[in-house]
Amino acid sequence: DVKVTQSSRYLVKRTGEKVFLECVQDMDHENMFWYRQDPGLGLRLIYFSYDVKMKEKGDIPEGYSVSREKKERFSLILESASTNQTSMYLCASSPWGGTNEKLFFGSGTQLSVL
């Protein structure tokens, strides 16, 4: 079974801190994604990557950056955390190609910015 692992389940940070959210997948998937999920808004795509060192902006990239130095690892960085970045963050991966590829999600990181 594919495993997507997010480094923290719960995280509490202060406004202005730099925050790193780590995600690792073990199935050699090319595509990796970061979403945030807020009540009533569903999942919104922050950034995605389809290859090492490649990244593409999603719908809401402002205030975030990403890093993909290795195929299995995709990191989300909050340069200066703000209270409106309090959310559930979900990492996902999928293999390259096709139009019916399944997304595999990590268990999520609930981030609270105080």
Next chain:
Amino acid sequence: RKEVEQDPGPFNVPEGATVAFNCTYSNSASQSFFWYRQDCRKEPKLLMSVYSSGNEDGRFTAQLNRASQYISLLIRDSKLSDSATYLCVVSYNNNDMRFGAGTRLTVKP
């Protein structure tokens, strides 16, 4: 207008009931369609893909209506374990998947 819209519910149904959810999407160029299931405080997991001809998986039936730009999910003989949030997902390509906000279902004894 949201790209993918779902009735948030909640739908509260008794065990054994049949329940149906609809989802509408705004982009006619959408290529692929899915239903994901998300349990409370858990990650979403693929329930089923939705094909143009409609498809069935046990008690679950998914249908697509491209002309009217909606997809549906029908659950027959509801079980307590079906209680979850059901997410409608529409994709233009492998890298651009749009999620609805989800429909919450509670099946009661």
